[in-house]
């Protein structure tokens with residue numbers, strides 16, 4: 146029997162979508178290990194309510210801080226708090242988000258605790274009392290199954306892979322210990338992208354464009370499709386168009402961009418180079434539009450249309466608008 | 472400006488990866504290996520900082536097998552001054568590597584400890600922050616912009632939907648992301664010079680990590696791909712399939 150600790154990610158007093166996934170995964174582990182689920186919520190000012198709300202995903206005890214320290218990501222303070230919590234309990238697993246913040250934090254925390262770390266796992270179970278994970282390696286060209294030899298198993302989950310499950314937990318709220326540490330690394334500002342669009346890693350639907358779009362001005366074709374698909378959709382890009390300066394780097398999908406696992410992925414005018422496939426082959430459903438019937442993207446696409454982007458995509462947008470509006 | 476750059480030899484990003492017959496490692500046959508692309512960016516940054524300062528040393532270090540010597544030579548050819556090979560057998564677990572690097576770097580004087588944000592074999596995204604934690608260094612990961620003035624570092628790091636601006640003081644550990652700079656190619660002169668630059672080798676033993684590899688396998692298979700049709704006429708059928716079959720619309 147062992148308890149589980151989940152680290153819920155907050156930004157500006159809001160629980161990130163991945164926080165619910167993290168807590169849900171940790172809940173399942175706590176059940177398998179026969180223990181309690183504790184959640185660390187360094188929520189920052191105004192985040193208390195959102196933190197308490199994590200009980201809906203199965204949190205038994207929620208360690209909350211609304212301290213000003215956590216108004217922005219504060220790695221040094223957070224690692225110190227985590228070390229205090231982990232030291233006071235006896236955890237079988239500590240679960241982080243495999244987000245930009247979660248990966249930074251989990252590596253620091255694992256080192257502080259003197260533990261190995263399994264990054265961005267896509268499966269996690271308990272077998273014979275041991276935590277066993279599966280995680281993509283070699284850009285998803287291979288998958289490793291790994292067992293933790295001892296506790297706690299420290300891991301981060303790939304965003305958008307695990308469902309956020311509804312499950313009532315005891316939800317006792319307690320203060321998170323905040324240690325007085327002189328920060329070595331200070332987050333002094335955050336900059337949002339120019340548009341309030343979802344990040345490719347968090348969107349349910351990603352519409353990615355490649356060199357087949359031929360001109361940055363013609364991205365309106367894809368923007369219209371994203372708009373028709375609704376607020377869970379966002380834009381992605383191939384490296385070719387990022388390198389050309391047509392699209393920001395934050396949109397790049399692939400081995401040297403972001404690895405995405407949306408429900409639905411559109412590859413529009415993208416050839417499907419191995420480095421691009423590495424970033425999107427775990428999408429649930431892939432749709433490709435390309436005028437070259439031999440383009441490698443068709444080898445991973447559930448559904449393909451061979452044709453010209455500028456003929457096919459506007460029709461698709463129209464059809465989806467009709468569907469949504471009608 | 473003295474920098475230490477952590478580098479790793481990894482399969483080239485183009486490489487087709489097949490798992491070996493034992494189901495525990497990749498089959499290296501036909502796989503081209505290269506310097507981890509993010510580590511190239513880290514090294515480039517160190518070289519530019521040295522060049523701008525007009526003084527300083529760039530040391531590259533790796534934990535790996537004999538084959539890693541070639542990767543170190545490549546880094547020396549790009550312009551690094553000296554190289555260190557900590558010879559050991561590595562696994563997919565970054566923690567023992569981080570400990571070995573920290574043990575070697577402890578007590579060395581440097582301004583910047585530069586790494587890639589990710590090694591494209593284990594995709595661990597952890598070694599740099601672990602080393603920083605062990606050495607008590609300020610650290611920023613996924614860095615796409617870097618400014619250093621009077622010992623103060625301002626870094627922009629990529630996060631979901633935007634950037635974070637981070638301030639640290641030297642010496643600092645930075646794990647870099649694409650976009651920071653465009654790495655140079657080694658010149659012929661650089662390649663010749665690399666042969667005479669110091670390359671120190673040490674045998675070390677990595678401690679056992681907490682992760683036991685059970686098996687390595689291929690990616691989960693994708694469903695049979697299908698071409699729905701040609702041109703705009705195929706759109707209604709695609710939409711029908713997305714709704715009724717895949718249920719994603």
Ligand SMILES: Cc1cc2nc3c(=O)[nH]c(=O)nc-3n(C[C@H](O)[C@H](O)[C@H](O)COP(=O)(O)OP(=O)(O)OC[C@H]3O[C@@H](n4cnc5c(N)ncnc54)[C@H](O)[C@@H]3O)c2cc1C
Nearest residue numbers: 355356357383384385399400401402414415416418436454
């Ligand atoms: C170390 C390394 C890392 C890399 N990392 C990444 C990465 O993270 N992500 C990534 O994407 N790439 C990456 N690449 C680059 C990758 O190898 C490809 O060069 C890139 O993905 C190609 O982008 P593309 O598909 O947009 O362009 P192209 O390969 O030029 O393909 C354009 C496609 O559009 C089609 N097309 C053209 N016009 C039309 C039209 N009017 N209608 C319909 N179709 C049309 C063409 O048939 C073609 O298939 C990396 C490369 C290296 C070496």
Ligand SMILES: Nc1ncnc2c1ncn2[C@@H]1O[C@H](COP(=O)(O)O)[C@@H](O)[C@H]1O
Nearest residue numbers: 477533534586587589590595596597598
């Ligand atoms: N064996 C190694 N030797 C030297 N540096 C390494 C090694 N493994 C990882 N690193 C550094 O840490 C970065 C991130 O690696 P990883 O955490 O394995 O994804 C790499 O880009 C390297 O800069």
